[in-house]
Amino acid sequence: MPSIWRKLQIPDAIRIGRSQKMPELGPRILFFSGGSALNKMSRTLKNYTHNSIHLVTPFDSGGSSAKLRDEFSMPAVGDLRSRLMALADETVLGQPDVYDLFNYRLNPDQDNPLLRQELKRLELGEHPLMTKITSPLRELIKTQLSITNSKISQDFELAGASIGNLIIAGGYLNNEQKIDPIVFLFSRLVKVLGEVKTITDTSHHLVAQLENGQVLVGQHKMTGKECAPITSPIKNIFLSNSLDEPKVVIANVSEDRQQMIRDADLICYPPGSFYSSVLVNLLPNGVASAILANPNPKVYIPNLGHDPEQFGMTLLDQIKTIIHFVKLADPRLASLGALDFLLIDEKVAYWELDEIEALGVTIIRADIADENANRYHDRRLSEALISLL
Numbered sequence: 001m002p003s004i005w006r007k008l009q010i011p012d013a014i015r016i017g018r019s020q021k022m023p024e025l026g027p028r029i030l031f032f033s034g035g036s037a038l039n040k041m042s043r044t045l046k047n048y049t050h051n052s053i054h055l056v057t058p059f060d061s062g063g064s065s066a067k068l069r070d071e072f073s074m075p076a077v078g079d080l081r082s083r084l085m086a087l088a089d090e091t092v093l094g095q096p097d098v099y100d101l102f103n104y105r106l107n108p109d110q111d112n113p114l115l116r117q118e119l120k121r122l123e124l125g126e127h128p129l130m131t132k133i134t135s136p137l138r139e140l141i142k143t144q145l146s147i148t149n150s151k152i153s154q155d156f157e158l159a160g161a162s163i164g165n166l167i168i169a170g171g172y173l174n175n176e177q178k179i180d181p182i183v184f185l186f187s188r189l190v191k192v193l194g195e196v197k198t199i200t201d202t203s204h205h206l207v208a209q210l211e212n213g214q215v216l217v218g219q220h221k222m223t224g225k226e227c228a229p230i231t232s233p234i235k236n237i238f239l240s241n242s243l244d245e246p247k248v249v250i251a252n253v254s255e256d257r258q259q260m261i262r263d264a265d266l267i268c269y270p271p272g273s274f275y276s277s278v279l280v281n282l283l284p285n286g287v288a289s290a291i292l293a294n295p296n297p298k299v300y301i302p303n304l305g306h307d308p309e310q311f312g313m314t315l316l317d318q319i320k321t322i323i324h325f326v327k328l329a330d331p332r333l334a335s336l337g338a339l340d341f342l343l344i345d346e347k348v349a350y351w352e353l354d355e356i357e358a359l360g361v362t363i364i365r366a367d368i369a370d371e372n373a374n375r376y377h378d379r380r381l382s383e384a385l386i387s388l389l
Helices: 013-021 036-045 063-072 078-087 096-102 112-124 137-151 163-174 180-189 255-263 274-282 287-293 315-327 353-358 378-387
Strands: 029-032 053-056 195-198 205-210 215-217 234-240 266-269 298-300 341-345 362-366
Touching: 013 378, 029 036, 029 274, 036 078, 036 378, 053 078, 053 255, 063 078, 063 163, 078 096, 078 163, 078 180, 078 195, 096 137, 096 163, 096 180, 112 137, 137 163, 137 180, 163 180, 180 195, 195 255, 205 274, 234 274, 255 287, 274 287, 274 315, 287 315, 298 315, 315 353, 353 362, 362 378
Parallel strands: 029 053, 029 266, 053 195, 266 298, 298 341, 341 362
Antiparallel strands: 205 215, 205 234
16 A cells, blocks of 8 residues: 655644634544543543544542442443543533533532432432433433432442442443443433543453562552552553452453544544553453554654653653554554554653654654643644644
8 A cells, every 4th residue: 555645744723723613524533541631631622623532441440430330340430421521512502511410529528328318319300400400301310310329238438429420320220231322322411522432341350460470450559549659560461350350351342442443533542541541441352453454643642740550661661562562463563553653742851762763653743741841731732633634
């Protein structure tokens, strides 16, 4: 197949202007990311495309999602909910009252009996957040909350619980333990300007093997948020059915997800927890082969801040690790089809760039971070991605 070349300019005013005028016709940029690191940028990206695709992990084992996972043996839905809300239409054309409800959390400092009462008022439609929502939408939400409220045990800890998570849990239980139907429904209700799906609808857990021989079972053990940061590099990750017995299990990605990956105009490995938010999405069978089947560009945007999961890793290590995970589908292809571009901020000094280019990865420097290069600038990063297409 012959190559087609064009001069790359970032930012590209023509491409940016076209996308701003017609975001409904914007490019299909696909992100493998479940964490909160991408939520702010996703809100900005809505101004340029309504066709972005977000495949998020359902394997988290910490925070409020863990409580629902323990209660119902269901996938984690916290990252799913937060990305849905990030992409929701926040104008009057959307559903701002539903948006507010989905983002509401019960008081983390209140006693459980009082929180039970508040949840009951929400279920009955008597809560101020519910009275603002018009029927039949209010009745639909009440139904999902009623299911959740009727099935959670009396000792279920509601402090800090996300109402959006509880609503999704009710929809999951009401749809034969399937996530997609309730996600489809609420995506339409809040007018999500893009597409958000879990990479699978399975209730697996993430396991990490460290170079020192230690095995960490559960995503919360490796992020450095709920447990002490790791002190040895991660050697490998895999999925397990249980937090108690870390045995390798193979998850399969559905055909519709594979098609999304194959058809994306740009595939992005974005900033975020390197293993538990980004690379974990490459584990299910069918993901890597779909990436390799897509002839369009793939780009990696490294973290600017410290990521505990990248202990002992250089930027070159990160690049090699991404390629390794994709190569598992077809080791003969080297970096071809796995990663094309490394997008980095022009103010940050990086090493081993020659070695990265030797792998077949083109390095693009652009002004995409804030003044101190502590975090990415949401508008500049969004426009850089648009300019790549």
